[in-house]
Each structure stands twice: as structure tokens, then as C-alpha cells.
Amino acid sequence: MGASHGRTKPNEFQELMDKTGFSAEQIKNLRIRFRQLSGNEETISRENLDSIPALANNPIKKEIIDAIFDKRNQHESEVGSFQEIGFEQFLMVMSHFRPPTLKTTVEEKEALRKEKLRFLFNMHDTDNDGIITLDEYRKVVEGILSKSGAIEPETAKGIADAAMLEVASTNVPNMAPDDFYEGITFEHFEQILKGLEMENRMHIRFLDVGTTMRCGRSTS
Amino acid sequence: MTLFPADNLLCLGISITVWFGLLFVFMIVPSVLRVSFGMRRLYMRTLLRIFEWATIRMEIEAKKRNQELYKPYSNDIIVKEPLSSLQQDIQELRGCLRSEAEFEMSDIFYFCRRGVESIVDDEVTKRFSAQELESWNLLTRSSYNFRHISLRLTVLWGLGVLVRYGVLLPLRVTLAVTGISLLLVLTTLVAVLPNTDLRFYLSEKIQMMCYRICVRSLTAIITYHNSGNKPQNGGICVANHTTPIDVIILANDGCYSLIGQAHGGLMGMIQRAMGRSSHHIWFDRAEVKDRHLVAKRLGDHVADKTKQPILMFPEGTCINNTSVMMFKKGSFEIDCTVYPVAIKYDPRFGDAFWNSSKFGLVTYLLRMMSSWAIVCSVWYLPPMNREEGEDAVQFANRVKAAIAAQGGLVDLIWDGGLKRAKVKDAYKEEQQKLYSKVLVGEQDQKEQSGDKHLEDESTEEERNDQHLRKGQ
Numbered sequence: 001m002g003a004s005h006g007r008t009k010p011n012e013f014q015e016l017m018d019k020t021g022f023s024a025e026q027i028k029n030l031r032i033r034f035r036q037l038s039g040n041e042e043t044i045s046r047e048n049l050d051s052i053p054a055l056a057n058n059p060i061k062k063e064i065i066d067a068i069f070d071k072r073n074q075h076e077s078e079v080g081s082f083q084e085i086g087f088e089q090f091l092m093v094m095s096h097f098r099p100p101t102l103k104t105t106v107e108e109k110e111a112l113r114k115e116k117l118r119f120l121f122n123m124h125d126t127d128n129d130g131i132i133t134l135d136e137y138r139k140v141v142e143g144i145l146s147k148s149g150a151i152e153p154e155t156a157k158g159i160a161d162a163a164m165l166e167v168a169s170t171n172v173p174n175m176a177p178d179d180f181y182e183g184i185t186f187e188h189f190e191q192i193l194k195g196l197e198m199e200n201r202m203h204i205r206f207l208d209v210g211t212t213m214r215c216g217r218s219t220s
Numbered sequence: 221m222t223l224f225p226a227d228n229l230l231c232l233g234i235s236i237t238v239w240f241g242l243l244f245v246f247m248i249v250p251s252v253l254r255v256s257f258g259m260r261r262l263y264m265r266t267l268l269r270i271f272e273w274a275t276i277r278m279e280i281e282a283k284k285r286n287q288e289l290y291k292p293y294s295n296d297i298i299v300k301e302p303l304s305s306l307q308q309d310i311q312e313l314r315g316c317l318r319s320e321a322e323f324e325m326s327d328i329f330y331f332c333r334r335g336v337e338s339i340v341d342d343e344v345t346k347r348f349s350a351q352e353l354e355s356w357n358l359l360t361r362s363s364y365n366f367r368h369i370s371l372r373l374t375v376l377w378g379l380g381v382l383v384r385y386g387v388l389l390p391l392r393v394t395l396a397v398t399g400i401s402l403l404l405v406l407t408t409l410v411a412v413l414p415n416t417d418l419r420f421y422l423s424e425k426i427q428m429m430c431y432r433i434c435v436r437s438l439t440a441i442i443t444y445h446n447s448g449n450k451p452q453n454g455g456i457c458v459a460n461h462t463t464p465i466d467v468i469i470l471a472n473d474g475c476y477s478l479i480g481q482a483h484g485g486l487m488g489m490i491q492r493a494m495g496r497s498s499h500h501i502w503f504d505r506a507e508v509k510d511r512h513l514v515a516k517r518l519g520d521h522v523a524d525k526t527k528q529p530i531l532m533f534p535e536g537t538c539i540n541n542t543s544v545m546m547f548k549k550g551s552f553e554i555d556c557t558v559y560p561v562a563i564k565y566d567p568r569f570g571d572a573f574w575n576s577s578k579f580g581l582v583t584y585l586l587r588m589m590s591s592w593a594i595v596c597s598v599w600y601l602p603p604m605n606r607e608e609g610e611d612a613v614q615f616a617n618r619v620k621a622a623i624a625a626q627g628g629l630v631d632l633i634w635d636g637g638l639k640r641a642k643v644k645d646a647y648k649e650e651q652q653k654l655y656s657k658v659l660v661g662e663q664d665q666k667e668q669s670g671d672k673h674l675e676d677e678s679t680e681e682e683r684n685d686q687h688l689r690k691g692q
Binding site: 039053058059122 | 224327328329332333334335336339340341376577586652
């Protein structure tokens with residue numbers, strides 16, 4: 001019956017901890033969350049994520065959900081996208097956003113940073129040719145800007161073009177008038193965002209649950 | 221030898237009689253006479269002591285094996301930082317690169333992080349699954365984490381199962397059946413009476429009695445606070461909704477007019493029986509969609525001061541009793557006094573939340589009847605009226621805040637209907653608009669000071685456009 005419900009041996013977590021870099025506590029919490037999202041099933045589909053109201057607010061919701069189901073973010077060499085993901089794959093994707101701890105070395109921070117950049121790059125580069133073309137970039141920009149409201153589609157297009165231009169001029173400074181700029185490669189991408197301090201801002205801010213509470217008399 | 225079967229039958233007969241006799245004396249008669257022996261509270265105190273003992277034992281065993289046992293009470297995973305605006309967050313993110321206002325590639329980071337955080341923890345989805353307990357109440361259904369720790373505990377749990385399913389469940393089912401049949405029979409009898417005043421008086425008494433029996437059949441231990449604020453005739457009573465049992469709990473203490481859809485089968489029979497002898501509002505399926513009709517019937521009922529207050533649950537669906545979700549404004553558009561009521565269940569004795577996507581009604585009732593008890597507190601809040609210049613939505617929010625504050629529940633703006641439906645696109649467009657304003661607002665400032673530069677740049681832009689267009 002229920003006595004063995006949800007029993008996990010410490011070894012099972014150990015493997016996940018090594019692979020993803022999360023702590024045991026964080027993995028436990030994420031598992032509860034996974035169960036909530038999947039309705040106690042083994043896998044999550046896009047519909048499960050679609051139904052999170054707070055995510056619906058997000059202008060790039062579609063891109064984020066696609067990124068979660070993107071095989072490229074699993075640190076393996078496959079491409080394409082999943083229909084459903086299991087808990088381990090969920091953790092792998094979330095590990096791109098794991099917070100640094102006090103013990104994280106400089107090399108690890110560098111690696112983390114590169115991972116995050118890769119994640120974002122993949123989000124833009126939908127056809128996986130290693131380059132973000134103008135079209136791909138425009139799509140993302142238009143997603144963030146309003147379709148109905150302060151900015152018209154022409155302006156949005158203009159903004160995307162201008163941003164793209166800036167990237168081109170930064171990375172290929174001496175472009176001749178007839179040169180054609182194909183798109184942003186990963187190296188260029190890294191170059192642009194070199195100054196951006198990602199380590200302390202671009203991770204999930206987990207609640208620190210160091211001290212456990214006793215069950216006392218709850219006042220009701 | 222031939223005596224044996226007769227002997228057995230006799231024993232059986234005697235034990236059944238004794239059983240029913242005890243039942244009658246200790247349960248039904250007190251319900252009829254409105255007397256209580258205080259046995260349920262004694263039962264509750266005993267149970268609490270047993271739970272404490274069990275938890276201490278688990279703690280000892282866990283320490284011996286060096287395992288972590290308690291989960292932190294907090295449901296949150298993400299730090300809830302103070303709400304900074306979109307603008308502030310983006311500025312912070314950009315601040316390290318440049319302070320210019322144009323669209324930056326880094327802006328997308330902000331939305332990305334927000335999105336991932338919503339996936340990891342959001343306020344709404346976790347309200348639709350049952351609350352997890354931090355100590356064990358000997359019900360394996362209420363916790364996923366407790367495993368076999370010691371023999372003593374498993375034995376205790378086994379005993380618990382025996383008691384609950386072998387003793388309590390049949391007892392409760394018998395009571396429930398008695399209560400409902402009494403209701404049907406007596407209301408039919410009363411409906412025959414010609415004198416309407418006498419009829420309604422008697423039916424009130426009968427309904428209260430039957431609700432009392434039902435309450436005992438669930439072993440519900442209810443504490444009513446502030447009874448001075450009890451709803452009066454000609455008003456509407458609103459409460460937060462956790463389970464269909466809410467109706468029984470509230471109707472145990474006063475007579476209400478119920479409102480709902482007309483069902484078939486057993487429910488339909490009960491509804492018709494109740495409707496014969498007192499005023500309830502039952503809608504057909506088709507009528508439910510017609511808002512005006514609903515509002516009119518409610519209005520008529522409320523205007524008649526001899527009719528009992530209407531009981532409504534504005535959330536529209538069952539929530540797991542940790543929060544209060546959006547109140548639908550329909551109940552608040554009618555011009556009358558609103559009596560808010562907060563109901564809070566104590567999860568230590570049994571989880572009252574009805575997760576309708578997981579269990580059907582019958583399964584749910586069986587679960588309820590095989591828990592230890594249902595302990596809850598009901599607070600009657602002071603009546604509220606719609607103020608000048610307040611519209612229905614604002615009034616609804618005001619009432620909701622009062623109920624949440626009293627019951628110790630979280631006050632959320634989200635719609636309970638999200639349990640089944642999706643969020644409208646309008647919310648996403650709101651965010652887009654907000655972000656666009658950030659860009660446009662700042663660009664406006666730039667334009668004012670940069671008119672001259674535009675003329676110089678135009679020729680350069682034409683040249684640059686060529687680079688980009690070739691790629692298309």
C-alpha cells in the first residue's frame with residue numbers, strides 16, 4: 001500500500017546530482033513540482049506547461065516551452081524536439097539555470113555562463129544551423145513587443161533590424177558595402193553579451209531551506 | 221447440533237439490535253434533541269495524542285538511521301522578492317552593458333528567467349493539489365514521503381486501518397443512510413400539510429435535524445465563531461469553497477436556501493424533497509447559462525424577507541483550502557446584504573479537499589468517511605454592503621480579502637476556473653504592451669534630443685540595409 005510511496009534511495013539522487021549539479025534538496029523540490037505539473041504522471045507534455053497562468057503572461061512563452069522540449073538542451077548530440085519529457089530531462093533543462101553556490105570555482109562559473117548563452121542561442125536559432133539569421137531574430141523580437149499597442153509591426157521590424165545591424169558592425173567592423181552579413185554565430189553572440197553579468201542574475205532563486213521545522217501545534 | 225445455526229442467528233440478531241440501539245441512543249436522539257455528549261471532542265483529543273506519539277517515534281527512528289524526516293513547511297520553492305516593475309528589472313539587467321534605451325539582446329534574458337521561474341513555482345497550479353502535511357496522521361493517503369520506519373508504527377497504522385474501515389466506516393454509512401431517508405420521508409409527510417406557515421416551520425426543524433445527523437455521520441467537529449453575525453433573512457451568504465461538504469457544515473448551524481443545478485437520480489430526489497417544503501432555487505441546465513434569469517430569480521428571492529438567506533460559493537470550484545481565488549461577480553451584483561463566512565479545515569485529521577479530476581463524488585465521500593474526522597472552524601464575518609461608487613468586482617474583492625484574512629488563507633486574484641481552462645491571451649498582450657512602453661517611452665526621450673543625427677544617418681542606413689536585405 002502506501003508505505004513505499006515515493007521512496008527514493010540516496011543513490012538515485014546522487015546520479016542526478018552529479019549530472020545536473022543541483023543539490024538533493026533542490027532535486028526533491030523540483031520533483032514535487034514535476035508531479036504537480038504532470039498531474040502525477042511520469043512525463044510532462046507541452047499542454048501541462050501551457051496551463052501555468054503565470055507563464056501565459058510571458059511574451060516569449062512559446063519560445064521557452066520549445067526550449068524545454070528541445071533536444072539540443074539535453075547536452076547530448078541529438079537534435080529535434082521531444083513530445084514529452086521525463087523528470088531527468090526536465091532536470092537537465094532546468095540545470096541551465098541552476099544557482100551558483102559558494103563552492104563554485106571560476107572555471108565552473110565560466111562553464112555555467114557558456115551554458116546559459118548556449119541555451120539562449122538555441123532559443124533564437126530555431127533551424128539549428130548554428131547561425132541566427134535576421135528572420136529568426138525578428139521573430140523573437142516581435143514576440144516580445146506588442147502586436148497591438150504602443151509599437152507597430154513596422155517599428156518592431158525596424159528595431160530588430162537596428163539591433164542586428166549593431167551586432168554586425170561590432171563583429172565585422174570593416175564590412176564592405178556589398179558584403180552580406182549572414183547572421184550571428186555563437187561566437188558573435190558571446191562577444192555581444194560579454195559584458196552582461198549573468199552569473200548573479202540569470203538563475204532560479206531557490207528558497208534557502210537549510211533549517212527544517214518541527215511539527216508543532218498549529219494554531220488554527 | 222441443530223441448535224448451533226439458531227444459536228448463531230440469535231447472536232447475530234442480538235448484536236445487531238444492540239448496535240442499532242447504541243446508535244440510536246448516542247447518535248440519533250442527541251441530533252434530534254440538539255444535545256451533545258461531547259464525545260467527539262474527546263475523540264479528537266485522544267487522536268491528537270496518538271499522532272504526537274507516532275510522530276515522536278518516527279523522529280527517534282529517523283535520527284537513529286540518520287535520515288532527514290521533516291519537510292519544511294513552506295510550499296514555496298522560489299524566493300519571493302518584492303515586486304519590482306518590469307522597467308526596474310530590465311534596467312538592472314542592462315546596467316552593466318550600457319545605459320542606452322534601445323532594445324538589447326539581454327532583455328530576452330529577463331523574460332527567459334521569469335518564464336523558467338514560473339515553471340518551477342507558481343501561485344496557482346499548486347493550489348489545485350492537496351496540501352502536504354508535515355507530520356503523519358496515520359493516513360498514508362495524506363503523504364507521499366513516509367516509509368516503513370519501525371514495526372511499532374506499522375502496527376499502529378494497521379490498527380488504524382482496521383478501526384477506520386471496520387468500525388467507523390460502517391457506522392458512518394449507516395448514519396448517513398438514516399439521515400437521508402429520514403429527510404426524504406419526513407419532508408414528504410410535511411409537504412402534505414395544508415398550512416404553509418406550519419409547513420415551513422416544521423421543515424426547518426426537520427432539515428436542521430437531518431443535517432445534524434449527517435454531520436455526525438462524517439464525524440465533523442465544527443467550531444463556530446462569532447455567531448452573532450449569522451446570516452439573516454433576505455441576504456446572501458458567501459463562503460470559500462473546498463468541498464461539497466461545506467454545505468452540510470454551514471447548514472448545520474442555520475437554515476439556508478440552496479442554489480444549484482437540478483440533478484437526476486438520488487440527488488434529484490433529495491432536491492425535490494427539500495424543495496417541497498422550503499424555498500430552494502434549482503436551475504435546469506439550460507437556465508444556468510442565462511445570466512439575466514439567474515439574477516432575476518436571485519433578486520426575487522432576496523427581496524422576500526421571509527425567505528432564508530441564499531448560500532453561494534462565488535469561487536465556482538473547489539480549492540484546496542490554502543487560498544481564496546477570484547470571486548465571480550454574479551453573486552455581488554444583486555442589491556442586498558452579503559454575509560461572508562470563512563471556513564478553514566484542519567488537515568491533521570483528514571483532507572477535506574475534493575480534487576474532482578482525481579476522484580468522483582462517491583469515491584470522495586468514501587474517503588471522507590474513512591478518515592479520522594473532519595475538523596474545521598467556521599467564522600461568521602460582519603455583514604457587508606456594496607458602497608457608493610463601488611462596482612461588483614471591487615465589492616467581490618473586498619469580501620474576498622475579508623474572508624482570506626479571517627481564515628488565514630492566501631488572497632489570490634487568479635480565477636479558480638483555471639483548474640480546467642487556460643489563461644486568456646489578453647494577459648500576454650498586457651505584458652507585451654508594458655515592455656513596448658518601456659522601449660517607446662525611452663525612445664521618445666532620445667528622439668527629442670537626436671533629431672539632428674537622424675538626417676545624417678539616413679544615407680548610412682540605406683547602405684546598411686543593403687547588407688541585410690541581401691540575405692533575404
